[in-house]
Amino acid sequence: MSTVLEHDYIGLSGVSSMENSQKLALPSEENKRKNDFKATELRLGLPGSESRERDADKYPLGAQKGLVSGAKRGFSGAIIGGSGKWIFTGSGGSEIDLTKNGGLFSPRALNVENSSQKSAVAPTAVKESVPPPSMPALDKKGQASSANSHGSAPAAKAQVVGWPPIRSFRKNSMASTSNNHKVDDHADAKSGSVCFYVKVSMDGAPYLRKIDLKTYSSYKELYSGLEKMFCCFSIGQCGSDGLPGRDGLSQRRLMDLLHGSDYVLTYEDKDGDWMLVGDVPWEMFTDTCKRLRIMKSSEAIGLAPRAMDKHKNM
């Protein structure tokens, strides 16, 4: 079975990351890893067909951390075609719908997307997958679920953008206070993510920025957000009056840059290692990311072989 093979593969990197994992429930850890990896595997089928198997497992909120075990997969396995560049398809519909499922799909899986996936994501499937406990209201445009549930009790409880209407500042503050000390027992299970604000540096830029990972629910949004932040640096002008205007000529997109392999987006994880962004499911990424760096690809070339070595040495 392909899943067993991949499980062994994951097991190699899983050893070293055991110490990172918190709150792992041991008996079901095997299953979790298997299912988690299943979620990240390359798939050709429609997501709806597989979601039921995962449903049966119903990750408890605290087990969010258990996903960390799969965080560090070898580099070669993560990149399609082994080109060493970050590949991000960025095609709107499917990716967004997939992240409705709680971001369990690796972005890699998108490369073999079907256009029919968009309609295949039913609200019920959305509900029964892992709702990201630490990221309130991040699911991009829960329109399908809300439109379908008009006038009747809603089946889907996926978090919808901007609902409940609480400002991000307050949400982030709540997350940080419940992390800092747990007064109530119900605060415990719900304080998921360790990171919220992370520094973002870009090679060549005069100063750093900080972004709140919680405000994004997918890699695509992250790229979009970073692009807006850094467009002024990488490709200079934002219009003569300083306004980020519609001047198409002067506004190249960060994603274009990344496609063009001038820059690579990397992050520093909990262990202090620099990883390529996009390998792991979104939640895993936000749990482990400590800071981001938009690296010149000439420097990033070293990243691949090092990660490979890591994998081999485990």
Place this chain on the structure above:
Amino acid sequence: MREDSSEMSEDDDSASPSDLGGAVIKYVSRAPSPDQVLENVLENVLLFLTSRQDRNAASLVCWSWYRAEALTRSELFIGNCYAVSPRRVTDRFRRVRAVTIKGKPRFADFNLMPRSWGAHFTPWVSAMSQCYRALEKVCLKRMFVRDEDLELLSRLPNFRELVLVCCEGFGTSGLAAIVSKCGKLEVLDLTEDEVMDDEMDWISCFPEGETCLQALIFDCVECAINFEALELLVARSPSLKKLKLNRFVNIGQLYRLMVRAPQLTHLGTGSFSPSEIVAQGDQEPDYVSAFDACRSIVCLSGFREIVPDYLPAIYPVCANLTSLNFSYANINAEQLRAVICHCHKLQILWVLDSICDEGLQAVGATCKDLRELRVFPIDAREDSESLVSEVGLLAISEGCRKLQSILYFCQQMTNAAVIAMSKNCPDLVVFRLCIMGRHRPDHVTGAPMDDGFGAIVKNCKKLTRLAISGLLTDRAFSYIGQYGKLVRILSVAFAGDSDMGLKYVLEGCPKLQKLEIRDSPFGDSALQSGLHHYYNMRFLWMSSCGLTHQGCNAIAQQMPQLVVEVINGNGEEEVRDDPVDILYMYRSLEGPRADAPGCVTIL
């Protein structure tokens, strides 16, 4: 908590259909006439007019009144930065000392608007820094402000007061520019802004010597500050009355500051926890005596990372407190009760639902003078645990009869409790109930929440602001249209059955100024029913409803002085199919704006 600056709140008193009235007429210059004497008299009289509604009315009387009013208006309020251009404003009003500008609509706070949408302060500050050299005060809400903009402001010779609410785009470098160059700075008020950490020690940038600082509010700044510099700053700011610290200031540091500033009236306590674990027997400062020495404190907030053991320190000031903000304090009912039982004069209370219904009962029992209550959820998700409910609402309504404003987040509610509140609290001006589960009915009867909200609009005769939630049919809207004759701001989410809902409101509420709707089944024909009213409104927001591009186009064609924006919420530039993602439309003298990003289409 902006208890002193009502212009910044959503509930501001402006009923301003006449905002545009005078501005449409072009100013024609004339030779001096015998009427000049009369004009001078008029100017001196008009100086006493402070309310902008009165001034708008005065400016419509005749040309000389218009001119005189334009010369004597010193405080400018611009409710929508795109309704009028900086040039038009500076041409008409020549001697302005204070400016308030509001940018994005409120739903932008909840990530519904793409970040690139607009509301740039830059064109305003460019114009004002040339034309209003005597400018002293700037208040901005939901604007995009850059460090360069702040730098420009800092060069104004008389600049004294900067208030930024829910703004973003600037960092600690911009703050450094303001504090270092504005020698007369009296107020620096940062409330719920997103401030970038440029790793600039802005606190150290205040000039040497005594300062004029009266208010230093930076509780939203999420970066560490130089405490030693802050302590020295507070020590040399004898006029400092309002100090709100961010969460990087621990309780030991708070103590040192309070000792230096016993004259404070408004205090934001920072983290309210020690910097590291304090062992038994450690010598800790006498926090109680510090609070005891600050006898003037009437407003207390902060408590960002509270360790409840320290809560008793605030007891000495409780009796005088009129405003208490515990909305970041994860405390339970007992801990709240111990504090609140002393707070007899309390008028404004913000709390987390961690206090549960029992905590609210304690509030109802003591705070007989309460005017404003906000209960925020500690866990803002649809299916989180229910901590407060109709029980708490009922207790508040029975205990706090003078209540004027309530914002209440909960997981479950009943019509009976809402109806009871409508009868117990007839002075309600603002009623915002957020049942966090979408489409959730009365959890006892299973009925829609129509009757509850109906009772509110019917019984609360002074109601001007309403936010509805839960399972709601068109009937709820018919009640609002029928009884909500003073309603100016209405927020709707996941409610209604058909176009009739929106029609009831647009046809029935003559005072409606701001209407924000999301995820409700209202379509083009409903939109048509508001044509008679849209020029009287500040804006209309409809997202994830049933609107088509054609329908929005029709409105745009029929109403030339309305700017009709169709926005892709995800910031993408692609042209999307129907239904329209976000419709945001507002009256404007200027036509389509030039700074719209690709995700915005102006019809």
